Amino acid sequence: MSRLGVACFALAMWTPLAAYAQEDSPAIDVETGGKLKLTRGVSTVEGQGGGGLTPWALITGNETDRGVGGTAHVTGVELPDYSLLSYGAALGLFDRVELSYTRQEFDTRDVGAALGLGRGFTFGQDIWGAKLRVAGDAIYDQDTWLPQVAIGANWKKNDQGAVVSAVGGRDDEGWETYATATKILLDSSLLLNGTLRWTNANQTGLLGYGGNLNDDHELMGEFSAGWLLSPDIVVGAEYRMKPDNLAIAREDDWVDIYAAWAINHHLTLTGAYVDLGSIATFDDQRGVYLSLQAGF
Amino acid sequence: MRMALVCTLSAIIFVAPAFGQPMPPVPPGEETVDAYTISDANAGATPVDGQDLFAAFHGHEGISRIVDGLVEQVQKDSRLTEIFKASDFVRLRRTLKEQFCHILNGGCSYTGRDMKSVHADHGITTAEFNALVEVLQAAMTREGIVFSAQNRLLAKLAPMKRDAVTR
Numbered sequence: 001m002s003r004l005g006v007a008c009f010a011l012a013m014w015t016p017l018a019a020y021a022q023e024d025s026p027a028i029d030v031e032t033g034g035k036l037k038l039t040r041g042v043s044t045v046e047g048q049g050g051g052g053l054t055p056w057a058l059i060t061g062n063e064t065d066r067g068v069g070g071t072a073h074v075t076g077v078e079l080p081d082y083s084l085l086s087y088g089a090a091l092g093l094f095d096r097v098e099l100s101y102t103r104q105e106f107d108t109r110d111v112g113a114a115l116g117l118g119r120g121f122t123f124g125q126d127i128w129g130a131k132l133r134v135a136g137d138a139i140y141d142q143d144t145w146l147p148q149v150a151i152g153a154n155w156k157k158n159d160q161g162a163v164v165s166a167v168g169g170r171d172d173e174g175w176e177t178y179a180t181a182t183k184i185l186l187d188s189s190l191l192l193n194g195t196l197r198w199t200n201a202n203q204t205g206l207l208g209y210g211g212n213l214n215d216d217h218e219l220m221g222e223f224s225a226g227w228l229l230s231p232d233i234v235v236g237a238e239y240r241m242k243p244d245n246l247a248i249a250r251e252d253d254w255v256d257i258y259a260a261w262a263i264n265h266h267l268t269l270t271g272a273y274v275d276l277g278s279i280a281t282f283d284d285q286r287g288v289y290l291s292l293q294a295g296f
Numbered sequence: 297m298r299m300a301l302v303c304t305l306s307a308i309i310f311v312a313p314a315f316g317q318p319m320p321p322v323p324p325g326e327e328t329v330d331a332y333t334i335s336d337a338n339a340g341a342t343p344v345d346g347q348d349l350f351a352a353f354h355g356h357e358g359i360s361r362i363v364d365g366l367v368e369q370v371q372k373d374s375r376l377t378e379i380f381k382a383s384d385f386v387r388l389r390r391t392l393k394e395q396f397c398h399i400l401n402g403g404c405s406y407t408g409r410d411m412k413s414v415h416a417d418h419g420i421t422t423a424e425f426n427a428l429v430e431v432l433q434a435a436m437t438r439e440g441i442v443f444s445a446q447n448r449l450l451a452k453l454a455p456m457k458r459d460a461v462t463r
Contacts, residue, residue, distance in 0.1 A: 034423025036430065064422040066463075095422075142454040186451035189444045230443050231433055 031067035032296055037231055037262040039139055040092065042270045043073035043293045046127050046154065046204060047088040047102025050180070052272050052289055053240045053254050054222035056193045057150035057182040059133055060100070061092025062265060062296055068093055071295035073102075077274060079287040083107040088127070098131040098152075106206045111282055117163060123206045124159040138182040138191075147183035147192075154178075156205040167280070168246045169208025170215050174201055184228075191226035191234065202245050203279060211245030218243050226260075235259045252277020256289065268293045320407065325386040332409050339398050339406035340459065341452040350400040352445040356393075359400065363392045365435035375427040379418045399452050411459040419463050 041049040041058040049060030049071070061069020069092040077084040088102030104125040112121030131152035138148035154176050158164055161172035176199035184191050197220045200210040210216070220243065226236030240254040258272035272289035279285050322328050332338075353359055367389050370376045391408030398406045408414065429450065436446045 031421075031423065034421070034426055036426050064426070066421055066423070137457075140454045140457040142451040186447045186454060189447045228443070228447065231430070 031063070032069060033062045033265065034064040034067065035062045035069070035095075035265075036139065037265060038228075038234055038260065038268065040069070040071065040295060042260050042268055042291060043071060043075065043088070043090065043102075045075055045077070045084065045086045045102075045104065046129065047073070047086070047090055047100040048129050048131060048152065048154075049090065049092070049098055049100075050195075051193065051224045051226075051236075051238050052258055052270060052291065053238045053256055053274070054193070054195050054224055055131065055150075055152060055178060055180050056195075056224065057133060057136070057148040057180045058138060059092045059095050059098045059131065059150070060090045060295065061095075061098075063092050063095055065095050069296055071293050073291055073293040075289065075291035077276075077287060077289045079274075079276060079279075079285040081111050081282045081285060082109060082279060090129075096133050098129070098150075100127075100129040100131075102127045102129075104204075104206065106203075108280075111280065115280070121163075123163070125205050126157045126159070127154055127205070128156075129154045136181075138184050139186075142184075142186050145183070147181040149179065149181045151179050152177065156201065156209070158205055158208055161208075164208030167207055167248050168212040169202055170200075170210035170212075172208055174199075174205060174209025176201060176217070189228040191224070191228065191236070193224040193226075195222040196220070197222060200243055200245060202243065203251060204242075207246060207280065212247045214243065214245045232262045233259065249281045250278050258289070266294055266296060268295075323387075323390065326390070327384045327387065329387075329409070332413065334407050336398060336406050338408060338410040339395050340411040340456045341399050343399055343401040344448065344452065345401070347401060349445060349448055350397075350402040353396075353400055353441055353449070354439065356397065356402060358439055358441070359393055359396045359402070362432075362435045362439050362441070363389055363396065365438055366432055367392070369431045369435065370428065373427060373431055375424060376431065379420055379424055396449070400449065411456045415460040415462065418460075420461050421463055422457075422461055425457055425461050 040060050040062060041056045044050045044052060044055055048055035049058050050056035060071045063069030072089040075086040085105045086102055090098060090100035092098050106123040108121045113119040131150050133150045136146050136148040157173045164172050176197055178195055178197040180195040182193045198217050199220060200217045202208050202211055220241040222240040224238045226234040228234050237257045242251050242253055244251045254276050256272045256274040258270060260268055260270040262268045270291040274287060274289045276285040319331050367385055370380045394404050394406045397404035
C-alpha cells in the first residue's frame with residue numbers, strides 16, 4: 001500500500017505543477033495546453049493514451065502541435081479473486097509522439113495461497129511504451145472517413161520470472177507492436193476505435209510472454225466505442241482479444257463498459273465495469289475499474 | 297465550331313463569377329473590405345439536409361443569440377482577445393449569422409469572404425481554434441441547444457480548421 005500512497009501523492013502534486021507549467025509557458029517557446037477536454041484519451045491499464053483496456057490513436061497530454069504535455073494515472077481494478085493496481089506517467093510531444101511508463105501490480109490475494117505461492121503473492125510488471133501518430137485528425141477531419149492513425153510499441157518486463165516459468169510462460173520479458181485508428185463521428189456524437197496488436201503476452205504479460213501452447217506473436221483485435229454525452233462526458237464499451245498461450249489456464253478476451261468524466265482540463269475520472277473472464281483458472285473475474293488521470 | 301463553343305462556355309464559367317454578383321454597398325456600421333466574389337461556396341460547408349437542425353437551433357432568433365454571445369465572449373476570453381483585436385465585430389456578427397443560417401439550411405445566402413482569406417492574417421494556432429470551439433459550445437449551451445445538435449453543426453465547421461489554422 002505504501003507504493004499506492006506514493007502514487008497518490010505524486011498525482012496530488014501533479015495538478016499544481018501543471019498549473020505552474022501553464023502560467024510559465026509564455027517565457028519559453030514550447031507551449032502547453034490547448035487540447036479539447038477528453039481528446040487526450042484516458043490512460044489504459046498499460047499506460048498509453050486511449051480507453052481503459054486498449055490504446056487509441058490520440059496522443060496523451062493537453063499539448064497541440066506546438067507544445068508538450070503529460071499525464072499521470074492511478075488505476076485500480078477490483079475483481080472477485082484478484083486486485084490490479086496500475087500507475088504511471090506519460091509524455092506527449094507536439095501531439096505527435098507519446099512516451100509512457102506504467103507499473104502494474106497484480107495481487108493474487110487468497111488465490112496465491114491456493115496455488116502455493118503465498119497469500120497476497122503479487123506479480124509485478126513494468127511497461128515502457130512509445131506511440132507515433134502517423135496520419136489523420138480524429139476530431140477535425142469530419143469531411144472524410146479517414147481516421148487518425150498511430151503505431152506503437154511496448155516493452156514489458158515481469159519481475160516474477162521463476163513463477164512465470166513454473167506456470168508455463170516462456171519469457172519474463174516481451175515486446176509487442178500495434179496499429180490503432182480513432183475516428184470521432186461528430187455528426188452522430190460517436191467515437192470509434194480499432195486496434196491491431198501483435199503480441200504474445202499472457203494476461204498482458206502479468207503471466208509472462210509466450211507459453212507452452214504457443215510462443216509466437218499473434219495479431220489481436222481490440223475495439224472501443226464511445227458516445228459523447230457532453231464536452232465532459234463519454235460513455236462506451238470496449239472489447240479486447242487476447243492470446244491463449246498457457247496449458248495450465250484458459251485466457252479469455254476482455255470486455256468493459258465505461259464512463260469517463262473530464263472534471264476539468266487537468267483531471268479525468270473513469271469508472272468501468274470489467275469482465276476479464278478466467279484468470280489463472282479462476283473464472284468470472286468481473287469487477288469494478290476506477291482510474292484517475294491528471295495531466296497538463 | 298466546337299472549339300468556339302468550348303471557348304465561350306469556358307469564358308462564361310471562369311469569368312462570369314468575377315462580375316456575376318457585384319459587391320453590395322457597405323452595410324451601416326461596417327468597415328469597407330477589398331472586393332471579392334460573393335458566393336455561398338465561401339461559407340466553407342454545404343447546408344445540412346432537412347429543416348430539423350435549423351429548428352433545433354431555434355431558427356433565426358436562436359442563431360442570432362448564439363452568434364451575439366460568441367462574439368461577446370471572444371472579446372473577453374484571454375486566449376482569444378489577441379486574434380480578434382482588429383476585427384470588425386459588426387461585420388463578423390452579420391457574416392457569422394449568415395454562415396450558420398446557410399449551413400443549418402435556414403435559407404440564408406452567405407455574403408462573406410472564404411475561410412482561407414478571412415483567417416489568413418490572424419495567425420491562429422490549434423490551441424486558439426480549440427478555445428474558439430469551447431466558446432461556441434458554451435454559447436450554444438446557453439441557448440439550450442442539445443449536445444448532439446451542437447455536434448452536427450461542429451461537424452460541418454470542423455474541416456474549416458485546415459484553412460483557419462496557419463501556425
